[in-house]
Amino acid sequence: MKTDGELLTVEDLRVSFPGKGRRAPRNEVLRGVSLGVRPGETLGLVGGSGSGKTTIGRAILGLVPVGSGAITFAGERVERATARRRRALSRDLQVVFQDPYTSLNPSLTIGDTLSEPLLAQGRGRADARRRVGDLLDRVRLPSDAAGRLPREFSGGQRQRVAIARALAIGPKLIVCDEPVSALDLTTQKTVLELLLELQEQTGVAYLFISHDLSVIRVVSHRVAVVHEGEIVETGEAAEVTSRPRHAYTRDLMTAAFHRSYDANTSAER
Structure with missing residues (x-):
């Protein structure tokens, strides 16, 4: 699936974790995931809880072991990079986590x-x-x-x-793992606008991970939908979020609509 000019390419990525109990089979959480991020673009990675979307980001960052497959960043295979090489890569590959307080040293x-x-x-x-x-x-x-x-x-x-x-x-790519999900709607809007503005100013690319398709629609150029460890739909953001082909994507759209409706109703009260 490698495409010329991509900054990040993930090919047939598989990740599994030990099952519960000594003899339990391993739990395969990613089943042959392939995706790519171009320089300066945002790929939205969307899926529900337990879909495997966060594991994809963590595998790219070297935070979970990769069973098989290839992760190529800026022309370099990185899925089995040493800790020393990972530190060197951090100049070009950064992350923003969901909870800003726990990710900042309080002292x-x-x-x-x-x-x-x-x-x-x-x-x-x-x-x-x-x-x-x-x-x-x-x-x-x-x-x-x-x-x-x-x-x-x-x-x-x-x-x-x-x-x-x-x-x-000055990184080339930032993995944004649910960066606005812990924020209220007004603050979400402010942070999303900031991310878009900074991308325009710096040319940084984002892999933007979220459970909320309405958020993904705002920030993304392209979208990949993750369900049960597999990519079930990809395409331009406007196409996927307005005319989804897969039933799971349609379910995500319905959930996003209800979240938005509930939030607006609460604000009116």
Whole structure:
């Protein structure tokens, strides 16, 4: 399935975990997944709980062992990269997790959190401070945020810090794992608009993982639908989210509609 010009290519990816009990068979959670992300685009990866979508992201990041298949990033096979090579790859491959508070060190100031990856890449402290100021400005946080701790910020502001950290060293691809699902609708909209703006400014690509097809529709160029460890539908975002072919995608559309309806009804009350 490899396509020329793709930044990330996943081919026939299989991942399994041990079953419960010593003699239990292994549980195969990914069954031959193939997908690709082009430079500067967003591929939305959507599926319900337990579909395997987060495992795909974690396999790409080297956080779960790969049973078989190939993951190629920027022309390099990475599915069995050493820890040292993974650290080197982090310059071009970053992640934003669902919960910004648990992904930020509560004892470090925001300035120290954003400086860490810069200093690890060999930048001087003065250069790192300047870069931190630029990052805070890009994600629309006040300049005095650098001296404050994560607990002093709202959930949406902490997620903006997490995005700034992911952008700090100029990656080519950011894996966004449910980055807005813990936020209220108004804050979701703000963070999604920020991600789109930053992509336009920097050319970064996103693999955007979500259970919510309405969110995927907003941010994605293309969509891949994951069900029971397999890709069941792919296509341009407008096509998949308006004229889905697979019954599971239609179920996701219905669920997204009901979430939106319930949220709007609650807001009116």
